[in-house]
Amino acid sequence: MNSRRRFLQQGFWGALGAGSLRLFSRDEHLFPPQAPKGALPVVIATWDNRKATAAAWEVLNAGGRALDAVEAGVHIPEADPNDTSVGYGGFPDRDGNVTLDACIMDEFGNAGSVSFLQHIMHPISVARRVMERTPHVMLAGDGALEFALSEGFKKTNLLTDTARRAWEEWKVKSEYKPIINFERHDTIGMVAIDAQNRIAGACSTSGLAFKMRGRVGDSPIIGAGMYADNEVGAAAGTGLGEIVLRTLSCFLVVEEMRRGKHPQRAVEYAIRRIAQKYPKQAAENQVGIVAIDKKGRHGAFGLQSGFNYAIYQNGQNQVFEAGHYFPAPPK
Numbered sequence: 001m002n003s004r005r006r007f008l009q010q011g012f013w014g015a016l017g018a019g020s021l022r023l024f025s026r027d028e029h030l031f032p033p034q035a036p037k038g039a040l041p042v043v044i045a046t047w048d049n050r051k052a053t054a055a056a057w058e059v060l061n062a063g064g065r066a067l068d069a070v071e072a073g074v075h076i077p078e079a080d081p082n083d084t085s086v087g088y089g090g091f092p093d094r095d096g097n098v099t100l101d102a103c104i105m106d107e108f109g110n111a112g113s114v115s116f117l118q119h120i121m122h123p124i125s126v127a128r129r130v131m132e133r134t135p136h137v138m139l140a141g142d143g144a145l146e147f148a149l150s151e152g153f154k155k156t157n158l159l160t161d162t163a164r165r166a167w168e169e170w171k172v173k174s175e176y177k178p179i180i181n182f183e184r185h186d187t188i189g190m191v192a193i194d195a196q197n198r199i200a201g202a203c204s205t206s207g208l209a210f211k212m213r214g215r216v217g218d219s220p221i222i223g224a225g226m227y228a229d230n231e232v233g234a235a236a237g238t239g240l241g242e243i244v245l246r247t248l249s250c251f252l253v254v255e256e257m258r259r260g261k262h263p264q265r266a267v268e269y270a271i272r273r274i275a276q277k278y279p280k281q282a283a284e285n286q287v288g289i290v291a292i293d294k295k296g297r298h299g300a301f302g303l304q305s306g307f308n309y310a311i312y313q314n315g316q317n318q319v320f321e322a323g324h325y326f327p328a329p330p331k
């Protein structure tokens with residue numbers, strides 16, 4: 001591609017960054033299709049979570065609150081036994097326990113989170129109760145479970161036969177290795193803006209399959225797996241929590257948008273930070289981040305090819321492949 005065409009595709013900042021900072025991997029970066037124009041309401045989620053964005057859209061389209069929309073959206077994969085990375089049906093830890101992490105933020109900057117929570121189908125709703133009904137931001141483990149039960153949530157066996165079989169197969173070798181784009185419908189990170197310009201975000205996961213017992217990832221950590229600031233925008237992520245945690249990627253994305261970056265540039269910046277700080281782990285793993293700004297513009301980017309995202313905007317529920325930092329492997 002000649003340099004003029006690349007400049008036109010990437011815009012001024014992209015062309016500027018590409019030379020000195022290796023902002024883009026080869027020419028694979030492109031703005032997402034409808035990025036230049038924003039529109040409200042909008043909801044975006046990691047992976048092809050179109051059923052979740054549809055559930056969120058129902059709330060948004062009826063004039064509802066972004067917070068209710070993201071909670072309703074995240075409920076979909078949480079209750080889906082076929083989604084092996086979230087809630088019911090999630091793959092267990094090494095010892096066969098399904099342990100869940102989730103967090104949520106509202107338009108006032110309130111936040112709630114649960115981590116290492118067992119036996120509850122909808123951790124996102126427990127996180128919301130932590131936010132709304134306790135003086136705390138985060139509850140973990142047995143304390144989170146006790147709180148959930150006291151709030152009327154029911155104890156459920158979350159380990160499906162499929163997940164148990166996968167765990168039993170894994171035990172034969174007991175080899176721990178996160179797999180890039182595993183199943184392609186992974187952790188859900190979702191952010192939304194409603195018609196009244198209120199921003200909210202949510203994130204929910206069963207974490208990495210066959211993790212050590214007690215391991216907590218980025219998803220319940222405010223600023224790592226998700227961050228929302230009503231003045232600016234919001235971001236949510238998926239992928240190897242250990243490298244997201246160490247860079248507080250979603251907080252970084254929102255701060256870069258605060259400094260004036262388009263959401264697309266902001267997510268590229270955060271992914272690049274991971275790749276440059278932790279090159280080995282970044283090269284062997286996936287992280288994907290989605291973001292929206294106050295104008296309803298969005299961005300999405302991954303370390304590796306294969307990260308996609310769902311966006312419901314202008315009455316259309318669509319899924320797109322995100323750009324990526326590392327070149328795609330040869331086909």
Ligand code: SD4
Pocket residue numbers: 085186187205206207208216217218219237238239240241242
């Ligand atoms: C974690 N970020 O626990 C989550 C899980 C995930 O791909 O997104 N896996 O690290």
